[in-house]
Amino acid sequence: MKTETAVMERFVQIIQNNEELSNPLHNRLQVYRDMVHSRFVETIENIYPILTTVLGNAMMHNFIREFIAIGAKTPFIVKMAEEFGNFLRHHPKLKSTLFLEDLLWLEYGELDLLSRDFKDIQAQLDWKKRYRLSSSALVRNVSYRVHAGEFESSCASSVLLYYHFDEKRVYFEEITPFALQLIELLERMTLERSIMVLAKKYELDAEILRESVEQLVVKWCHQRVLIKFTEV
Amino acid sequence: MKNIDGCGIGLRREFLEDFSALKKKPDWIEITPENWIFTPHRYRDTFEQIMDSLPVIAHGVSLSIGSPEAIDKSFLGDIKTFLDRYRIQHYSEHLSFSTLGGMQMYELLPLPMTRAMVIHIGDKVKQVQDFLQRPLILENASYYLAPYNEMREIDFINEIAEYADTTLLLDVNNVYVNGTNHGFDPDDYIKQIPPSRVAYMHIAGHLEYPDEVLLLDTHGEAISKKVWKLLERTLKKINAPVMIERDNNIPPLKELMGEYKKLSKIVAKRGAK
Structure with missing residues (x-):
C-alpha cells in the first residue's frame, strides 16, 4: 500500500x-x-x-x-x-x-x-424551584443594543436564541441585563430567593418585582427556554 | 435481500413531509445515516413514522473504506447505534475514499485500482462487518480520473467482492458515466458482474459537459434515456431491487414519483416484481 x-x-x-x-x-x-x-x-x-x-x-x-x-x-x-x-x-x-x-x-x-433533538418539557411556575436554561435555548452577552441598531455605542445587552416547538424554527430575542441575571440566579437559587436578591440589588419593591418576574418566567417556561433544575 | 424487493427511492429531508403524506409509497426506501444520526426535533416524528412503515437500507457516505488509515471506530460506533436503533439490516457504502490523514474532503475520491488495494479494502470490509454485525454492501463509484491502476475497474470490483465475500450495490448510472468517461462498454461491464453478487441497484441522473467528453455524476438531474435503456438491458441479466437516487437539485416529490412509476413499469416488465 x-x-x-x-x-x-x-x-x-x-x-x-x-x-x-x-x-x-x-x-x-x-x-x-x-x-x-x-x-x-x-x-x-x-x-x-x-x-x-x-x-x-x-x-x-x-x-x-x-x-x-x-x-x-x-x-x-x-x-x-x-x-x-x-x-x-x-x-x-x-x-x-x-x-x-x-x-x-x-x-x-x-x-x-x-439540528438537535429535545424532549418537549414545559415547566410550570413554582416559586420554590430552581430553573435552568434548556438545551433548546442559547444565550450570549453582547455589548450593544441589537434591535435599536446601536452598534457603535457600548451598552450591555444579551441575545436569546430558542427553538420554537410548535413552529419548529429558531427565534431570536434581545433580553435585558436584568433578565440575564435572573436566568443566572435561577440556576443557583429558587425563584423566590432570586427575586429577593434582585429586589435588593436594584432597590425595588419585591412585590412589584414579583409580578413582572412571574410574567417573564411563565413566558420562558411556555417557550421551553427554562426548565426546572432536575428536568433533563 | 431480506424484506427488500421491487423498487425504492432515496428519502430526503426536502420532501419528508410530502413523502409521509403519500398514499401509495415506494416498496422500500434508502436513507443516508450521516444525515439522520442526529435526527433533529423538527423531523423526528415524521422520520420515525416513515422508518416504522417501510423496509429501509442505509447508504453511507463517510466511511471512506479505501483510506490507508484504520477505520474510524468512533464514527462506526455512531453508525451501529443508528442502525440498531432503527433495526436496519442493510448498510451500503462507496468504493472510494473521502478521508486522508484524518482530513475530510466530503467527496468520493478515486482509488488506485491495484491488488494491494483489493486486499486492503477486503480486510477493512471484514472489520466493518464484524463491528456492525451486518454485511457491508459496496457500490461502484463514479470517477473522473484513475490515479494509478494495475487493473480494470470491473476486475477491481469483482476481486474485492470475491475477497471480502460481500455483495455489490450496482449503480447503473455510474457504470454509464464511467464507461463514457473512460472508454469502456457499459453493457460489457455489467455482463462481467456475477448476478448473485448484486444486492440492489441505483439509477440516477448525470450532467453532460457539452464542450468535452465528460459526464458528471451529479445525481442532480432527471435520469437520461440512455441510462433507462441500460437499466432495461441490465434487468434482463440481474434480478435485484432497484431504486432512484437523487442527491442534489432535489425536485418536488411529485416529479421523483413520476420517475419512480416509470421505474416500476420497467421492473414489472422483467417480471421480477
Missing part, C-alpha cells in the same frame, strides 16, 4: 492547494478540486449567509480554500461549519472584524438548535 498511499496523498494535496494545473479547463484534477470546493462552499454559505454577505463572496471563498488546505476533521458535514467558525475566529486577517464572534455564534447557533 506504500505506492497507493503516496498516490492518494499527492492527489489530496493537489485538491487542497492552489498550485497551477496544466490545461485547467480540461484537467480532471480540476474537476475534483471544484467538486470539493463547491461542497464546502455550499455547506458553509448555507449556514453563515449573513457572514458571507458581510465578508463578501470572494473573501469567503478564499477563507474556505485555506480551510480546505488545513482540513476538516468531522465525518459529519453539517458539523464541519463549527470547525470553520473556529478557524475564522483565530484567523489573523479577521482580528479587527467587528461582531465576527457574535455573528458566528448567532448563525451557527441557529443551525445547532435546528
Whole structure:
C-alpha cells in the first residue's frame, strides 16, 4: 500500500492547494478540486449567509480554500461549519472584524438548535424551584443594543436564541441585563430567593418585582427556554 | 435481500413531509445515516413514522473504506447505534475514499485500482462487518480520473467482492458515466458482474459537459434515456431491487414519483416484481 498511499496523498494535496494545473479547463484534477470546493462552499454559505454577505463572496471563498488546505476533521458535514467558525475566529486577517464572534455564534447557533433533538418539557411556575436554561435555548452577552441598531455605542445587552416547538424554527430575542441575571440566579437559587436578591440589588419593591418576574418566567417556561433544575 | 424487493427511492429531508403524506409509497426506501444520526426535533416524528412503515437500507457516505488509515471506530460506533436503533439490516457504502490523514474532503475520491488495494479494502470490509454485525454492501463509484491502476475497474470490483465475500450495490448510472468517461462498454461491464453478487441497484441522473467528453455524476438531474435503456438491458441479466437516487437539485416529490412509476413499469416488465 506504500505506492497507493503516496498516490492518494499527492492527489489530496493537489485538491487542497492552489498550485497551477496544466490545461485547467480540461484537467480532471480540476474537476475534483471544484467538486470539493463547491461542497464546502455550499455547506458553509448555507449556514453563515449573513457572514458571507458581510465578508463578501470572494473573501469567503478564499477563507474556505485555506480551510480546505488545513482540513476538516468531522465525518459529519453539517458539523464541519463549527470547525470553520473556529478557524475564522483565530484567523489573523479577521482580528479587527467587528461582531465576527457574535455573528458566528448567532448563525451557527441557529443551525445547532435546528439540528438537535429535545424532549418537549414545559415547566410550570413554582416559586420554590430552581430553573435552568434548556438545551433548546442559547444565550450570549453582547455589548450593544441589537434591535435599536446601536452598534457603535457600548451598552450591555444579551441575545436569546430558542427553538420554537410548535413552529419548529429558531427565534431570536434581545433580553435585558436584568433578565440575564435572573436566568443566572435561577440556576443557583429558587425563584423566590432570586427575586429577593434582585429586589435588593436594584432597590425595588419585591412585590412589584414579583409580578413582572412571574410574567417573564411563565413566558420562558411556555417557550421551553427554562426548565426546572432536575428536568433533563 | 431480506424484506427488500421491487423498487425504492432515496428519502430526503426536502420532501419528508410530502413523502409521509403519500398514499401509495415506494416498496422500500434508502436513507443516508450521516444525515439522520442526529435526527433533529423538527423531523423526528415524521422520520420515525416513515422508518416504522417501510423496509429501509442505509447508504453511507463517510466511511471512506479505501483510506490507508484504520477505520474510524468512533464514527462506526455512531453508525451501529443508528442502525440498531432503527433495526436496519442493510448498510451500503462507496468504493472510494473521502478521508486522508484524518482530513475530510466530503467527496468520493478515486482509488488506485491495484491488488494491494483489493486486499486492503477486503480486510477493512471484514472489520466493518464484524463491528456492525451486518454485511457491508459496496457500490461502484463514479470517477473522473484513475490515479494509478494495475487493473480494470470491473476486475477491481469483482476481486474485492470475491475477497471480502460481500455483495455489490450496482449503480447503473455510474457504470454509464464511467464507461463514457473512460472508454469502456457499459453493457460489457455489467455482463462481467456475477448476478448473485448484486444486492440492489441505483439509477440516477448525470450532467453532460457539452464542450468535452465528460459526464458528471451529479445525481442532480432527471435520469437520461440512455441510462433507462441500460437499466432495461441490465434487468434482463440481474434480478435485484432497484431504486432512484437523487442527491442534489432535489425536485418536488411529485416529479421523483413520476420517475419512480416509470421505474416500476420497467421492473414489472422483467417480471421480477
